[in-house]
Amino acid sequence: YLIGSFVAKLEKSCSLEEIMATIKETSAVIVPPLFVVLAVAFLIAVFTSYNSCKRMYKKLQDDPDDELWDVLENKMNVPMILANVMQIVNVFFIGCVLSIVEFAPYGKNGGFQKAILIMDVILFVLLLVTGMLISKGIVDMEKKLNPEKQGNVFDFKFNEVWLSSCDEAQKLITYRAAYQAFKGTNITCVILCFLSLIGVILFQ
Secondary structure (H helix, E strand, O other), X not given: OHHHHHHHHHHHHOOHXXXXXXXXXXXXXXXXXXXXXXXXXXXXXXXXHHHXXXXXXXXXXXXXXXXXXXXXXXXXXXXXXHHHHHHHHHHHHHHHXXXXXXXXXXXXXXXXXXXXXXXXXXXXXXXXXXXXXXXXXXXXXXXXXXXXXXXXXXXXXXXXXXXXXXXXXXXXXHHHHHHHHHHHHHHHHHHHHHHHHHHHHHHO
16 A cells, blocks of 8 residues: 555656666666676675685694684584575676667667676576585585585485485484575565565556
8 A cells, every 4th residue: 555655646646657767777777787796796705605614624634723713613604605605696686688679778788788797697607616616625525524415416316315314413403494494485475475565566
Protein backbone atom coordinates (compact mmCIF):
# COMPACT_ATOMS: atom_id res chain seq x y z
CA TYR A 1 0.00 0.00 0.00
CA LEU A 2 2.77 2.43 0.97
CA ILE A 3 4.77 1.65 -2.17
CA GLY A 4 1.66 2.01 -4.33
CA SER A 5 0.80 5.37 -2.74
CA PHE A 6 4.35 6.58 -3.24
CA VAL A 7 4.35 5.59 -6.93
CA ALA A 8 0.94 7.21 -7.48
CA LYS A 9 2.13 10.51 -5.97
CA LEU A 10 5.34 10.28 -7.95
CA GLU A 11 3.42 9.86 -11.20
CA LYS A 12 1.28 12.91 -10.40
CA SER A 13 4.14 15.19 -9.35
CA CYS A 14 6.63 14.22 -12.06
CA SER A 15 7.33 11.69 -14.78
CA LEU A 16 8.17 8.23 -13.41
CA GLU A 17 9.68 7.35 -16.78
CA GLU A 18 12.13 10.25 -16.52
CA ILE A 19 13.19 9.15 -13.04
CA MET A 20 13.65 5.58 -14.25
CA ALA A 21 15.70 6.79 -17.20
CA THR A 22 17.90 8.87 -14.89
CA ILE A 23 18.46 5.89 -12.56
CA LYS A 24 19.37 3.67 -15.52
CA GLU A 25 21.74 6.24 -17.00
CA THR A 26 23.41 6.75 -13.61
CA SER A 27 23.75 2.98 -13.12
CA ALA A 28 25.23 2.64 -16.59
CA VAL A 29 27.95 5.13 -15.64
CA ILE A 30 28.67 3.82 -12.13
CA VAL A 31 28.30 0.00 -12.26
CA PRO A 32 30.99 -1.04 -14.82
CA PRO A 33 33.86 0.93 -13.20
CA LEU A 34 32.59 -0.08 -9.72
CA PHE A 35 32.86 -3.73 -10.74
CA VAL A 36 36.49 -3.19 -11.74
CA VAL A 37 37.28 -1.60 -8.36
CA LEU A 38 35.50 -4.32 -6.37
CA ALA A 39 37.06 -7.12 -8.43
CA VAL A 40 40.59 -5.81 -7.88
CA ALA A 41 39.88 -5.29 -4.15
CA PHE A 42 38.59 -8.86 -3.81
CA LEU A 43 41.57 -10.29 -5.69
CA ILE A 44 44.01 -8.44 -3.41
CA ALA A 45 42.12 -9.51 -0.26
CA VAL A 46 41.84 -13.17 -1.33
CA PHE A 47 45.48 -13.52 -2.38
CA THR A 48 46.70 -11.69 0.74
CA SER A 49 44.79 -13.99 3.09
CA TYR A 50 45.78 -17.09 1.10
CA ASN A 51 49.48 -16.15 1.10
CA SER A 52 49.28 -15.53 4.83
CA CYS A 53 47.97 -19.09 5.28
CA LYS A 54 50.75 -20.47 3.06
CA ARG A 55 53.43 -18.66 5.07
CA MET A 56 51.95 -20.02 8.30
CA TYR A 57 51.84 -23.52 6.83
CA LYS A 58 55.53 -23.35 5.85
CA LYS A 59 56.40 -22.11 9.33
CA LEU A 60 54.47 -25.04 10.77
CA GLN A 61 56.41 -27.46 8.57
CA ASP A 62 59.73 -26.08 9.88
CA ASP A 63 58.64 -25.88 13.51
CA PRO A 64 55.60 -28.05 14.47
CA ASP A 65 53.41 -26.30 17.02
CA ASP A 66 49.91 -27.41 18.09
CA GLU A 67 48.82 -23.86 18.92
CA LEU A 68 49.96 -22.56 15.53
CA TRP A 69 48.21 -25.55 13.93
CA ASP A 70 44.86 -24.52 15.48
CA VAL A 71 45.38 -20.90 14.43
CA LEU A 72 46.06 -22.00 10.84
CA GLU A 73 43.00 -24.28 10.79
CA ASN A 74 40.81 -21.29 11.70
CA LYS A 75 42.67 -18.84 9.47
CA MET A 76 42.12 -21.02 6.38
CA ASN A 77 38.42 -20.19 6.61
CA VAL A 78 39.11 -16.55 5.66
CA PRO A 79 40.26 -17.03 2.03
CA MET A 80 37.50 -19.61 1.51
CA ILE A 81 34.80 -17.22 2.76
CA LEU A 82 36.27 -14.33 0.76
CA ALA A 83 36.41 -16.51 -2.37
CA ASN A 84 32.75 -17.48 -1.98
CA VAL A 85 31.60 -13.90 -1.39
CA MET A 86 33.75 -12.85 -4.35
CA GLN A 87 31.95 -15.35 -6.61
CA ILE A 88 28.52 -14.08 -5.53
CA VAL A 89 29.51 -10.44 -6.14
CA ASN A 90 31.13 -11.47 -9.42
CA VAL A 91 27.99 -13.12 -10.82
CA PHE A 92 25.76 -10.29 -9.57
CA PHE A 93 27.84 -7.52 -11.15
CA ILE A 94 28.41 -9.26 -14.48
CA GLY A 95 24.61 -9.64 -14.68
CA CYS A 96 24.25 -5.89 -14.01
CA VAL A 97 26.88 -5.06 -16.64
CA LEU A 98 25.21 -7.25 -19.29
CA SER A 99 21.85 -5.66 -18.45
CA ILE A 100 23.34 -2.18 -18.82
CA VAL A 101 24.77 -3.05 -22.24
CA GLU A 102 21.25 -4.07 -23.31
CA PHE A 103 19.45 -0.83 -22.43
CA ALA A 104 22.20 1.81 -22.44
CA PRO A 105 24.65 2.98 -25.11
CA TYR A 106 27.51 2.44 -22.59
CA GLY A 107 30.65 1.19 -24.31
CA LYS A 108 29.19 1.09 -27.81
CA ASN A 109 31.10 4.12 -29.05
CA GLY A 110 34.55 2.79 -28.14
CA GLY A 111 37.14 4.58 -26.03
CA PHE A 112 37.30 4.46 -22.24
CA GLN A 113 33.86 2.89 -21.77
CA LYS A 114 34.61 0.01 -24.13
CA ALA A 115 37.92 -0.61 -22.34
CA ILE A 116 36.05 -0.79 -19.00
CA LEU A 117 33.56 -3.32 -20.42
CA ILE A 118 36.40 -5.50 -21.75
CA MET A 119 38.07 -5.28 -18.33
CA ASP A 120 34.78 -6.33 -16.70
CA VAL A 121 34.58 -9.47 -18.83
CA ILE A 122 38.25 -10.32 -18.25
CA LEU A 123 37.87 -9.79 -14.48
CA PHE A 124 34.72 -11.92 -14.42
CA VAL A 125 36.64 -14.88 -15.88
CA LEU A 126 39.66 -14.14 -13.67
CA LEU A 127 37.53 -14.10 -10.50
CA LEU A 128 35.89 -17.40 -11.47
CA VAL A 129 39.26 -19.07 -12.03
CA THR A 130 40.75 -17.49 -8.89
CA GLY A 131 37.84 -18.71 -6.76
CA MET A 132 38.35 -22.30 -7.95
CA LEU A 133 42.13 -22.21 -7.53
CA ILE A 134 41.94 -20.69 -4.04
CA SER A 135 39.43 -23.37 -3.00
CA LYS A 136 41.71 -26.09 -4.38
CA GLY A 137 44.76 -24.58 -2.65
CA ILE A 138 43.04 -24.42 0.75
CA VAL A 139 41.62 -27.96 0.43
CA ASP A 140 45.05 -29.31 -0.58
CA MET A 141 46.61 -27.53 2.41
CA GLU A 142 43.97 -29.04 4.70
CA LYS A 143 44.68 -32.49 3.26
CA LYS A 144 48.39 -32.08 4.01
CA LEU A 145 47.59 -31.05 7.58
CA ASN A 146 45.15 -33.94 7.95
CA PRO A 147 46.20 -36.86 5.69
CA GLU A 148 42.96 -38.74 6.40
CA LYS A 149 41.03 -36.11 4.45
CA GLN A 150 40.13 -37.05 0.87
CA GLY A 151 38.57 -35.40 -2.14
CA ASN A 152 39.33 -33.26 -5.18
CA VAL A 153 37.64 -29.84 -5.48
CA PHE A 154 37.11 -30.38 -9.23
CA ASP A 155 35.35 -33.72 -8.67
CA PHE A 156 31.53 -33.64 -8.89
CA LYS A 157 31.34 -35.90 -5.82
CA PHE A 158 33.77 -33.80 -3.78
CA ASN A 159 31.33 -32.99 -0.96
CA GLU A 160 30.33 -36.63 -0.57
CA VAL A 161 33.94 -37.89 -0.56
CA TRP A 162 35.13 -35.11 1.76
CA LEU A 163 32.33 -35.68 4.27
CA SER A 164 32.95 -39.42 4.32
CA SER A 165 36.57 -38.74 5.33
CA CYS A 166 35.52 -36.55 8.29
CA ASP A 167 35.10 -37.86 11.83
CA GLU A 168 31.80 -37.68 13.74
CA ALA A 169 32.58 -34.34 15.43
CA GLN A 170 33.43 -32.71 12.08
CA LYS A 171 30.28 -34.16 10.50
CA LEU A 172 28.19 -32.72 13.34
CA ILE A 173 29.71 -29.26 12.77
CA THR A 174 28.98 -29.61 9.03
CA TYR A 175 25.34 -30.58 9.68
CA ARG A 176 24.86 -27.64 12.04
CA ALA A 177 26.41 -25.28 9.48
CA ALA A 178 24.15 -26.72 6.76
CA TYR A 179 21.06 -26.09 8.91
CA GLN A 180 22.15 -22.49 9.57
CA ALA A 181 22.72 -22.06 5.82
CA PHE A 182 19.23 -23.47 5.16
CA LYS A 183 17.63 -20.96 7.56
CA GLY A 184 19.74 -18.11 6.19
CA THR A 185 18.78 -18.97 2.62
CA ASN A 186 15.07 -18.98 3.46
CA ILE A 187 15.29 -15.51 5.03
CA THR A 188 17.43 -14.23 2.14
CA CYS A 189 14.94 -15.51 -0.46
CA VAL A 190 12.03 -13.78 1.30
CA ILE A 191 13.96 -10.48 1.35
CA LEU A 192 14.98 -10.86 -2.32
CA CYS A 193 11.39 -11.66 -3.35
CA PHE A 194 10.20 -8.53 -1.53
CA LEU A 195 12.87 -6.37 -3.17
CA SER A 196 12.03 -7.88 -6.58
CA LEU A 197 8.36 -7.06 -6.03
CA ILE A 198 9.25 -3.45 -5.23
CA GLY A 199 11.49 -3.37 -8.31
CA VAL A 200 8.69 -4.66 -10.56
CA ILE A 201 6.25 -2.07 -9.21
CA LEU A 202 8.66 0.87 -9.38
CA PHE A 203 10.61 0.07 -12.53
CA GLN A 204 8.16 -2.14 -14.43
